[in-house]
């Protein structure tokens with residue numbers, strides 16, 4: 190009893206003495222400081238790996254819920270957020286651009302902020318939000334009308350609220366911002382509306398734009414209010430004026446590699462989807478038609494916004510294989526500094542962290558049709574007959590040849606973040622085994638209207654599973670194990686030094702697997718589908734785990750035959766928090 194009283198007193202002292210504000214050091218060290226989670230990705234390298242070992246393969250079966258919190262509201266939709274934990278408070282974002290501060294000991298709400306969204310927002314893929322960033326006294330998040338908002342983290346009061354881009358043109362924002370050197374780094378969403386992908390750095394204190402970097406060749410960057418440099422070389426890889434509405438939205442937030450001082454963002458598909466409109470052409474001689482830097486990863490200097498390197502996963506992309514998926518810095522078993530990234534196109538790539546150069550690539554899904562493989566220079570070996578046909582070559586000019594392509598445009602892996610375990614040296618990749626019928630149609634650009642020029646129907650590749658969590662060895666590409674799931678996986682993965690891999694399913698199961706074998710060690714039914722991202726932290730000497738449950742996202746909206754297969758799943762909106770009680774930990 191005495192011990193209990195002391196523990197509670199210590200916790201109260203820690204809470205009241207607490208608020209110093211989140212520092213650059215707190216952010217830089219987030220992965221190793223287990224008492225808080227102040228960044229998206231549990232560290233800006235996005236490894237989603239915790240060094241905590243309190244929970245392990247033996248005792249995880251005793252993990253118990255301690256509180257749950259409802260996001261409320263009649264409009265539920267997908268909950269894709271990652272909780273942040275700081276100074277006794279959990280921060281989560283919710284659908285329709287909402288933010289909540291919750292007492293992490295009790296699960297009671299401290300404050301809630303609802304962004305006032307205008308009529309006519311144009312989110313492509315559900316009204317989701319993927320998380321926030323803490324820095325100083327503020328918490329930052331993006332809204333569906335393409336704004337970035339700074340709130341006082343203690344009170345929820347607005348500190349500043351700035352426009353990223355014009356929502357009427359199709360821009361929105363859903364990713365978690367990232368803090369680097371006092372700047373709030375964000376991208377933009379809206380690639381299906383012919384917008385131009387851009388990475389922005391806002392001054393964290395004032396909300397003023399420090400620099401911008403468009404992701405499509407020909408567009409000018411800015412630095413401190415003046416034009417800086419052009420992205421790429423005009424018309425080197427784009428024909429005519431197509432670059433002006435060239436797509437390449439970043440969709441997801443970036444990662445940051447502190448060792449090379451590089452921000453890494455991915456850029457989405459080139460617009461429109463119909464790749465026959467983006468062939469090699471005039472006016473620059475030697476135009477390759479690759480459509481840079483769409484479907485690429487881009488390394489950016491955090492001080493100036495200049496591009497340091499790029500690597501294009503799918504040149505002249507024609508299947509909506511956005512190049513946006515997260516790039517995770519890791520160090521291999523021989524001490525080499527590398528990046529790992531699992532692309533929508535079904536290949537897992539390993540790049541050199543110093544210069545972004547291609548090192549190797551292997552399939553992480555079973556039935557890739559569009560390419561035979563990746564050559565030694567990192568360029569796909571295309572199956573050109575699997576490129577959806579040119580509508581101008583059809584009899585009536587209205588519809589090009591239909592092809593069945595795999596993976597589907599929702600990707601071998603979509604936005605849902607993977608994890609890299611320093612415990613096993615493996616990546617845990619949430620993937621989906623599905624394909625699509627896809628065809629091209631004529632299209633012209635119209636501001637604020639969908640700019641695809643394609644039609645599609647997604648289909649499952651297997652009867653018994655679509656979702657597939659794989660343990661991928663980044664030195665050989667080998668799959669150590671696979672966990673198959675009926676519905677497509679759409680939530681994040683986390684691994685721990687305790688030998689555990691946490692993730693959730695659309696069927697509502699939150700699970701811990703053995704990191705070496707994939708065996709299921711623990712699960713809990715959360716009541717709605719999980720498309721959120723787990724976190725773990727330590728509080729009062731106990732290890733906690735949280736996940737947000739709430740089915741939605743792009744699959745029910747765009748999933749074709751797969752959407753019909755999973756239309757029985759119920760919506761929701763709950764945070765679930767678990768711990769291993771101290772008295773059970775040693776047994």
Ligand code: CA
Nearest residue numbers: 219222225226
């Ligand atoms: Ca931390």
Ligand code: CA
Nearest residue numbers: 380458509511
């Ligand atoms: Ca896209």
